[in-house]
Amino acid sequence: MLSAITLLLLFQLVGEVVTRFFALPVPGPVIGMALLFAALAWRGGPSEGLRKTANDLLQHLSLLFVPAGVGVMLHVHRIAEEWLPIVSALVTSTFLTIAVTALVLRGLHVHEEQQK
């Protein structure tokens, strides 16, 4: 487990360095994810320890958003003042995005499968 966590941090670290060095608009962890994916593809998959640690960490992915979510208390004033546009924008955009993405993907995917 210790070596798996070290590996994840190492890839994040390399990601942070890469994104800063090349002044990329993407955060380090996302570059780290892409690099780890490439490494897995090259090596033919993760070790059992890495697979298990990643699984444990991702099982509690929701927890990691709680501290930022509590930050809502800093913006109570603005949200109270602009609640109608904010709530409408969030609700419309979230459900429209899910529906549009899913319908486009299903349409294209079904079309491709039928051509085969």
Added chain:
Amino acid sequence: MTTRIGEIWVYLSASPLLGLTLTLLTYQGAVWVSRRLRNHPLANPVLIAVAVLVTLLTMTGTPYQTYFEGAQFVHFLLGPATVALAIPLYAQFGRLKRMVGPLLVALLIGSLTAAGSAVIVGRVLGASDATLYSLAPKSVTTPIAMGIAEHIGGLPSLTAVLVILTGILGAVGAQGLYALLKIDDPAVRGFALGVASHGIGTARAFQLSEQTGAFAALAMGLNGLLTSAMLPLVMPLLMYRMG
């Protein structure tokens, strides 16, 4: 007696221990409640935990900064967890390769819909410019969205909150929407949820199945990359005012 309690409170409120312990306890309580309600989408663990913590902090008059001193240790794990998403992603490599064309088209359209519809609806209903710039990246995972907001002129800490709310909305509503639209392919379900609702959508997707989760993770990563490249170009068009 009262002074003793006062002294203990002074110690606890200055130490990161309380914020951290409280976050873990509240979250586990929220997960317990969510399981008791058979993972009903409305009983979202993030929603419950945030509501309880905000109530506690407000009642005790504790500033967010003090709470965050402790909670930052949990917040920090977002980085390694993002890196770890490479593992479920790799497990779906085979299916991913077969779908790459449709995935990229759906991503582009979904990503534009997310930012475009939020800004347009917000503008029509009279949101301030700072709010609009903070709304635009709200479908992207927290660290990326905060970076984008800073870059285009929004308020990063407001964006973080809007990102979490978007995530909760998607996680709560997606299943109902999929039932309505008769969408049952786990890859399609996961991908759309990941594009619209990033990590919280992904966490929900992993509850549904491993494959749903992997495609949500993929969508979250790709949408982060695409939005950070695209939004600085699209935003001037969305904010354009005649005259």
